[in-house]
Amino acid sequence: MGISPVLWQFLTKWLTTSALWPQEASTIAPWADALYIFLWLVTLLGLVLVGALLLVFSIKYRKEKSPVATQIEGSTLLEATWTIIPLGIFLFVFVWGAWLYFRIYNPPADAMQVYIVGKQWMWKAEHPGGQHEINALHVPIGRPVQLTMISQDVFHSYSIPAFRVKREVIPGRYTTVWFNATKEGTYHLFCTQYCGTLHSGMIGDIVAMAPEDYQRWTEESTSGMSLAQNGERLFASMGCNSCHNGNATAAGPNLAGVSGSKIRMDDGTVQVATDGWLRDTILNPSQHVPLGYKPIMPTYQGQISEEGLIDLVEYIKGLKTNYRVQQTLDTSKSNDAAPMVPEKVTQ
Amino acid sequence: MSTIVSLPDQATAVVPKKNYITAEHGLLSWLLTADHKRIAMLYLFSITFFFFIGGFFAGMVRLELLTPAGDLMAADTYNKMFTMHGIVMIFLFLVPSVPATLGNFFIPIMIGAKDLAFPKINLLSWYLYMAGGIFVLTTLVLGGVDTGWTFTTPLSTHYLNTHVVTTATAIFIAGFSSIFTGLNFIVTVHRMRAPGMTWFRLPLFVWSNYAASVLMVLGTPVLAIAIVLVALERTLGLGVFDPAKGGDPLLFQHLFWFYSHPAVYIMILPGFGVISEVISTFSRKRVFGYTAVAFSSVAIAVFGFFVWAHHMFIMGVSNYSALVFSLLTMLVAVPSAIKIFNWAFTLQKGSITFETPMLYAFGFIGLFTIGGLTGVFLGSLGMDVHLTETYFIVAHFHFVMVGGMLMAFLAGIHFWWPKMTGRMYPEGMSKFAAVVTFIGFILTFFPQFIVGYLGMPRRYAAYPAEFQVLNVLSTAGATVLGVGYMLPIFYLAWSLKYGAIAGNNPWQATGLEWQIQSPPLTENFLETPIVDHEAYDYEWLERKTQRELQHVG
Numbered sequence: 001m002g003i004s005p006v007l008w009q010f011l012t013k014w015l016t017t018s019a020l021w022p023q024e025a026s027t028i029a030p031w032a033d034a035l036y037i038f039l040w041l042v043t044l045l046g047l048v049l050v051g052a053l054l055l056v057f058s059i060k061y062r063k064e065k066s067p068v069a070t071q072i073e074g075s076t077l078l079e080a081t082w083t084i085i086p087l088g089i090f091l092f093v094f095v096w097g098a099w100l101y102f103r104i105y106n107p108p109a110d111a112m113q114v115y116i117v118g119k120q121w122m123w124k125a126e127h128p129g130g131q132h133e134i135n136a137l138h139v140p141i142g143r144p145v146q147l148t149m150i151s152q153d154v155f156h157s158y159s160i161p162a163f164r165v166k167r168e169v170i171p172g173r174y175t176t177v178w179f180n181a182t183k184e185g186t187y188h189l190f191c192t193q194y195c196g197t198l199h200s201g202m203i204g205d206i207v208a209m210a211p212e213d214y215q216r217w218t219e220e221s222t223s224g225m226s227l228a229q230n231g232e233r234l235f236a237s238m239g240c241n242s243c244h245n246g247n248a249t250a251a252g253p254n255l256a257g258v259s260g261s262k263i264r265m266d267d268g269t270v271q272v273a274t275d276g277w278l279r280d281t282i283l284n285p286s287q288h289v290p291l292g293y294k295p296i297m298p299t300y301q302g303q304i305s306e307e308g309l310i311d312l313v314e315y316i317k318g319l320k321t322n323y324r325v326q327q328t329l330d331t332s333k334s335n336d337a338a339p340m341v342p343e344k345v346t347q
Numbered sequence: 348m349s350t351i352v353s354l355p356d357q358a359t360a361v362v363p364k365k366n367y368i369t370a371e372h373g374l375l376s377w378l379l380t381a382d383h384k385r386i387a388m389l390y391l392f393s394i395t396f397f398f399f400i401g402g403f404f405a406g407m408v409r410l411e412l413l414t415p416a417g418d419l420m421a422a423d424t425y426n427k428m429f430t431m432h433g434i435v436m437i438f439l440f441l442v443p444s445v446p447a448t449l450g451n452f453f454i455p456i457m458i459g460a461k462d463l464a465f466p467k468i469n470l471l472s473w474y475l476y477m478a479g480g481i482f483v484l485t486t487l488v489l490g491g492v493d494t495g496w497t498f499t500t501p502l503s504t505h506y507l508n509t510h511v512v513t514t515a516t517a518i519f520i521a522g523f524s525s526i527f528t529g530l531n532f533i534v535t536v537h538r539m540r541a542p543g544m545t546w547f548r549l550p551l552f553v554w555s556n557y558a559a560s561v562l563m564v565l566g567t568p569v570l571a572i573a574i575v576l577v578a579l580e581r582t583l584g585l586g587v588f589d590p591a592k593g594g595d596p597l598l599f600q601h602l603f604w605f606y607s608h609p610a611v612y613i614m615i616l617p618g619f620g621v622i623s624e625v626i627s628t629f630s631r632k633r634v635f636g637y638t639a640v641a642f643s644s645v646a647i648a649v650f651g652f653f654v655w656a657h658h659m660f661i662m663g664v665s666n667y668s669a670l671v672f673s674l675l676t677m678l679v680a681v682p683s684a685i686k687i688f689n690w691a692f693t694l695q696k697g698s699i700t701f702e703t704p705m706l707y708a709f710g711f712i713g714l715f716t717i718g719g720l721t722g723v724f725l726g727s728l729g730m731d732v733h734l735t736e737t738y739f740i741v742a743h744f745h746f747v748m749v750g751g752m753l754m755a756f757l758a759g760i761h762f763w764w765p766k767m768t769g770r771m772y773p774e775g776m777s778k779f780a781a782v783v784t785f786i787g788f789i790l791t792f793f794p795q796f797i798v799g800y801l802g803m804p805r806r807y808a809a810y811p812a813e814f815q816v817l818n819v820l821s822t823a824g825a826t827v828l829g830v831g832y833m834l835p836i837f838y839l840a841w842s843l844k845y846g847a848i849a850g851n852n853p854w855q856a857t858g859l860e861w862q863i864q865s866p867p868l869t870e871n872f873l874e875t876p877i878v879d880h881e882a883y884d885y886e887w888l889e890r891k892t893q894r895e896l897q898h899v900g
Contacts, residue, residue: 018816022801035730036800043720046684050691050716054709057694058701061630069885070696074636078692079685086684090677093727098670100729105666120506154502155596157661157736161802164733168662170597171501172590175663188811192736192804194495196506197422200807284593301591 025187025208026163027180028104033164035096042089104165107178111146114139115227115310118149118156118169121198123189126310128228131221135204137189138221139181140214146178148275152306157193160206168193174276181208231315234308238300252297253290259317264291278313360850362769366866381466382869387452388767389473390443395836397439397480402832404432409791409825412818417809425808426493427509431483433496434514438521439480441752442610445617446563447476447528449759450556452767454532456860456867457550459541459876464534465527472527479521486510486517495806497607498573500588500599504580515578522567522574525613529563532556541859543878547641550858550882551634554641555620558648562609562616565652570606573599597662604655612651614748616644618755619686622708625758626690628856629705630697633883635689643682650679660731669728676726683719687712702854703777707758710785714750718743721796739799742792750788757784757835764839765849769866772846776838784831790824857888 003011024030060066114137115126125133139145149158149169158177159166162185167177191202209217225233235241243252258273265271266289281288282304285297304312367384370376377385407428411419420428451469455462463469486492492514494503503511536549536557577599579585586592588599627634634640656664656672690712699705721743725731734740764772794817803814810818852861859876860867880887 019801019813020797032729032733035727036724036733039720039724039727039730042723043717046720047713047716050687050712053688053691054694054712057691057697058699061694061697061699063698063700066696066698069631069698071633071886072635072692072696073633074639074689075692079636079639079689082688083681083685087678087681090680090723093723094674094677097727097729097731098673100727101660101669101673101732102666102729104729104732154506155499159736159802159804161733161737166661166732166736170663172596173663188802190802190804190807194426194497194499194502194806196493196502197426199426200417200422200804200809 022164023162023183023185023187025181025183025185026160026165027182028100029162029164029182031100031103035093035100038096039093042093105167105177107146107176108144111144111178112140114145114147115314116147116149116158116169117152117306117310118158118191118202119152120154120196121191121202123156123158123191123202123204124307126227126307127218128226128314129218130223130226130229131218132223133221135189135202136207137204138207138209138214138217140211141181141184141208142211144178144180146176148174148176148310150174150279150306150310154195155193156191156195156202159190159192160187161190162187162206166192174274174279181206184208184210184213227311227314228318229315230308231311231313234304234311235315238304240312243297251294253293255316256319258319265289266291266293266295275313275317278316279309282309282312360848362848362866363864363868365868366769366864367869368768368866370869379470381462381470383455383463383466383469384452384767384867384869386469386473387448390447390451390476393473393477393480394440394443394448397435397483398832401432401435401440402829404428404435406825406829408432409822411808412810413822415810415812415815415818420808422808423493426495426806427491429806430493430495431487431491434492434518435483436748437496437610437614438518439476439483441614441748442521442525442563443476443528444614444752444756445621445759446525446532446556446559446613447472449621449756449763450532450552450617451528453763453858453860454553454556455535455539456863456871457553457858458536458539458544459859459872459878460535460539461870461872463531464539465531468527469531472524472531475520475524475527479517479519479524482513482517482520486513489513497603498577498599500577500580500596501590503577504588511581512578515574519571519574522571525563526567529560529567532560533564536560541876541878547638548878548881549641550620551623551637551640551644552617552620552858555616555618555623555644558644559613559616562613562648562651566606566609566613569602570610573602573606576602597659597664600659600662601655604658605652608655608658609648609651611744611747612647614752615755616647618711618752618759619644621755621759621762622690622711624856624858625704625708625762626693627883628762628854629702629708630694630699631855631885632693632697633881633885635692635695636685637882639685640689643685646682647679650675650682654679654726657726657731660728661735673726673728677723680719680723680726683715687716687719702761703772703774703781704758704762706778706781707754707761707784710781710788711751711754711758714746714754714785714788718746718751721746733802734799736804737799738795738803738805741805742795742799745792745795750792754784757781760835760839762854763860764842765853766860766865766867768843768846769849770842770844770846771849771853772835772842773838777835780831780834780838783827783834787824787827787829787831791821791828792824794818794820794824855888855892857883857885862891 113128117124123135125137151169151171156169157166158169163179165177165179167175185208187206189204189206243250244255246254261273262270263273271277283299283301285299286295289295367382411425489510492509492511494507494511536553576587580588586594588594588596590596623634623640654672654676657676660669725734725743761772761777798814798817803810849865851864
């Protein structure tokens with residue numbers, strides 16, 4: 001008796017290539033899977049319990065065996081039991097889930113930075129070293145990687161199932177997510193927030209590589225200009241340096257060491273200079289006037305792309321002590337690696 | 348002395364010549380009626396129509412997903428299919444399903460009233476619903492809409508060229524239909540209960556519809572606001588949600604889910620009510636812990652308003668607000684668990700029979716247990732990160748909405764069909780349909796949990812090949828499910844003419860609706876009943892039946 005070719009194809013091709021459990025390829029994945037398995041055990045327990053009650057009562061008290069019902073008002077003890085036990089289980093799940101959530105969304109301090117810009121319908125990745133990728137992301141294994149993400153248009157969502165991480169990518173604000181890949185390989189990248197026509201085409205590859213392969217990849221793929229260098233160039237060409245030139249008498253505040261610091265504002269509030277805050281001050285400067293300065297900075301809304309903003313943010317973040325005010329830019333020299341910590345101004 | 352009109356029972360019964368169906372004739376007598384029962388029937392026909400429209404879209408979605416490539420239709424067409432499926436099913440089927448049909452028909456009778464408090468507003472509700480439905484159909488004819496039922500900004504406001512405003516109008520209008528229905532129920536339950544019908548003698552169906560009504564009245568206006576803002580932003584360029592104009596796109600999410608999460612309870616609570624009635628009737632026993640079941644409905648309604656941000660855990664809300672919303676989400680799961688166990692223990696020491704409504708109710712309990720517990724997965728913060736926006740969430744809410752609500756609706760339709768039409772549905776056929784529906788449902792939606800955990804995102808027209816086997820199973824299941832839903836249309840229509848005559852109380856149930864003739868008179872009761880017993884008091888029913896037998900004998 002021969003097996004039908006269609007069935008044979010189904011058995012060999014489909015079943016062998018089909019997946020039932022996602023790969024575990026990040027440090028978070030085993031933790032997420034543990035909670036997932038626990039939750040299914042709870043579900044199974046609930047289902048078996050309810051199913052058994054229905055089955056046993058249905059057999060024992062069916063009309064043939066139990067022609068007359070015995071009326072029961074209720075039972076406070078029983079009801080308290082099935083209020084408190086589920087509540088206890090749910091609270092336990094809450095604590096476990098919250099712990100995992102904080103782990104997923106609070107990056108370690110030493111995480112490597114990559115910027116992601118989402119747009120209909122592609123993912124752009126910007127590495128600080130000047131590597132640009134579309135619909136792909138190369139990362140080393142064994143090292144925390146933090147993604148700072150923003151959308152140019154609608155909501156997107158950056159999802160890497162094999163790492164069990166995902167975060168919405170929103171227009172107008174940075175969101176972040178981090179992971180630490182554990183296994184070399186190529187994994188799916190999906191946009192999971194519906195974003196229009198080619199939503200299902202907004203996919204890509206996450207390539208997790210051994211550190212030395214990653215090193216080689218970085219060297220081969222660099223565009224020659226780091227993000228900070230691009231930012232420095234923009235800083236000059238947009239005229240930022242005419243006010244933010246680091247002089248005590250300048251119209252704009254000195255930006256050295258601003259990133260990450262607390263800044264006292266004109267209206268008395270204290271704001272923390274996060275990446276998102278830096279971006280927002282460029283676009284909406286009138287809402288972020290530091291104490292002692294006049295609200296004279298013009299808005300740059302609509303004049304800089306999200307990539308440009310990332311370059312500027314990356315540049316400003318690198319301004320540790322003081323900075324060189326670059327009046328003329330010689331692009332021919334920019335292939336020399338720019339110092340991540342700019343030189344001190346010698347005036 | 349029983350004040351309730353007694354008429355002959357099933358064995359000798361004929362369909363009474365005078366009833367709400369025969370009271371008047373002609374199309375206009377239906378279109379201009381103020382009788383809650385006739386309006387309920389108008390709703391029943393209209394929601395069934397829209398159910399099959401929505402079902403068609405679901406079928407197209409499943410057909411496209413049979414193969415990994417997006418080969419059946421263009422990506423835009425696929426996006427329209429799932430959008431129209433969601434909009435039609437939620438706003439034109441699930442929200443009005445039980446309240447506007449069974450609730451409309453039975454709440455006044457259950458509390459011993461002649462009609463709802465505002466009969467004409469009740470008719471207006473149906474017209475508003477139909478106006479909303481016509482706007483949806485117009486959208487369809489004009490070429491559809493592809494925002495997804497969630498209308499996420501700025502996609503819906505700035506990036507799509509489809510008929511967003513027409514659809515928004517439809518939802519806005521249909522929203523008022525449910526606000527008016529809710530208002531009508533609230534006033535009716537407060538003001539029109541028969542003498543002796545205290546709050547704690549109300550059938551649980553009334554309690555759960557009352558809780559759902561409160562949600563409708565308080566929640567729907569927020570949806571209306573959100574949808575108007577979307578329309579204004581789209582047409583006039585208002586900058587409420589547009590970050591380029593200083594707006595906040597997350598604000599839309601807050602407004603939308605402030606309605607749309609309670610909307611889940613608007614959809615499921617009336618279903619809970621049906622299940623309480625059915626389980627009690629077919630086990631001949633009062634509902635175990637009546638008060639707990641009644642108050643758990645209220646608790647769900649109250650907590651239901653404070654969990655909306657659990658749809659936004661990955662959207663960059665503060666970690667600490669996520670913490671609060673996750674905790675509240677866990678709390679809202681508890682009343683549902685209480686209900687499940689109370690229903691199970693209602694069976695204990697009962698005298699159980701297994702007619703079709705009971706089969707659907709069993710199906711409901713099983714599927715809702717899975718649906719509810721998988722909701723706990725999603726309420727758990729860290730787990731939600733991986734599961735949200737995948738097929739896991741699609742499977743979860745279909746277990747609740749289709750496995751739960753639709754099963755409850757079908758249980759209710761079969762349970763009250765004899766009362767609504769005076770005829771019995773064919774038992775064998777309908778049991779078969781119930782089993783087919785159950786099997787089809789499991790086959791359709793269970794694989795989606797697995798494919799969701801694998802990471803397959805929702806709303807994808809094309810997907811990686813390794814997800815195909817699970818999708819093929821799901822599509823196969825949808826075919827079976829489709830058959831399960833077509834069957835009742837045929838045998839229920841058949842039963843209108845050929846079904847056995849039901850008599851007043853074919854199930855020997857205790858509710859006031861079962862003490863009057865089937866189908867009821869336009870005025871429901873010849874004289875206002877005086878209620879001297881609690882809900883589900885089968886001993887009272889027995890005493891009453893004996894007394895009547897003596898009278899007749």
